[in-house]
Amino acid sequence: MQKAYSILLSLTLGLALLVIVLGAYTRLSDAGLGCPDWPGCYGHLAVPEAVDGAQFQRPLETGKAWKEMIHRYAAGTLGMLILGIWVFSVWFRRRLVGGVLMPSLLLGTVLFQAALGMWTVTHLLSPPIVTAHLLGGFTTLALVWWLWLNQHRPRFSTLYHQLTTVRGLALGALLLLIGQILLGGWTSTHYAAVACGVEFPLCHGEWWPASDFRSAFVFDWQPGTNYEFGTLDNPARTAIHLMHRLGALLVFVYLGGLALWLISKRSVLFGSVPYVLLLVLFIQVSLGISNVVFALPLVVATLHTLGAALLLLTVLALNHGLYPARVSSARV
Known part of the structure; x- marks a missing residue:
């Protein structure tokens, strides 16, 4: 059981780091508004081939839209892994090192992080929101890392x-x-x-x-x-x-x-x-x-x-x- 939990933490840690890199790449390549709606992209789960100009004032730029959506897919997968960590820690709390407090804090952080991701788009890249979103990503990474260290790192x-x-x-x-x-x-x-x-x-x-x-x-x-x-x-x-x-x-x-x-x-x-x-x-x-x-x-x-x-x-x-x-x- 401990080994399975450690593997889950390792996968989540790697993906959390990747999500931060993808987020930075998306922002720095000016693709933060590649999809003007959330959580989809121009009303679709994937980047559409064409959009209705009457419904969306922002024209479709396919390259930027895909950068944004790949970041969202990765972030969504990360959220599912973190939900898995929380379920794992609650279900097997008597058999795992540590408690459920930090996994619960991690789950709460990633849920708030999802809201910040939505507000980043709906508030048109407002600097306080985008900065908070960046800090949320680093906080998520830090919490997963701390959980990983609890399982692997000698004092x-x-x-x-x-x-x-x-x-x-x-x-x-x-x-x-x-x-x-x-x-x-x-x-x-x-x-x-x-x-x-x-x-x-x-x-x-x-x-x-x-x-x-x-x-x-x-x-x-x-x-x-x-x-x-x-x-x-x-x-x-x-x-x-x-x-x-x-x-x-x-x-x-x-x-x-x-x-x-x-x-x-x-x-x-x-x-x-x-x-x-x-x-x-x-x-x-x-x-x-x-x-x-x-x-x-x-x-x-x-x-x-x-x-x-x-x-x-x-x-x-x-x-x-x-x-x-x-x-x-x-x-x-």
């Missing part, structure tokens, strides 16, 4: 009383990374990734160009407004971009310093996690810089989202290993 040490400092630093890393992921989502939904042109580390030839921070972080929604390709003026987009750069610098210094400090301890308690953290961090920063200097290539930008997901998984693995497992009477 770092039994001397937990000696790890108080590391626990605090690891939690700080997680909170800082979540904040940066939110900034990244806000940057993407406002189409601010190239607000500084292709200059790095300068922006418009300056270290700190004219920026409109007052307009950059307004969390409102105007009914009927189409937010595709953004509505902010460039000074506001520049402000968003600069904040994302500063956040990236802070994350790089903090997470890089934490990884190097853990490596310097020469302890087997943390396994390969600090080395993986350092590697993924350098790759992620390199992808971010490449997004700027190469004017946001689709492949690089999509990989940047994947890098953020892998960085989150690594930091979560570090946090997970710093706490003792719950005493369980589960039978395998």
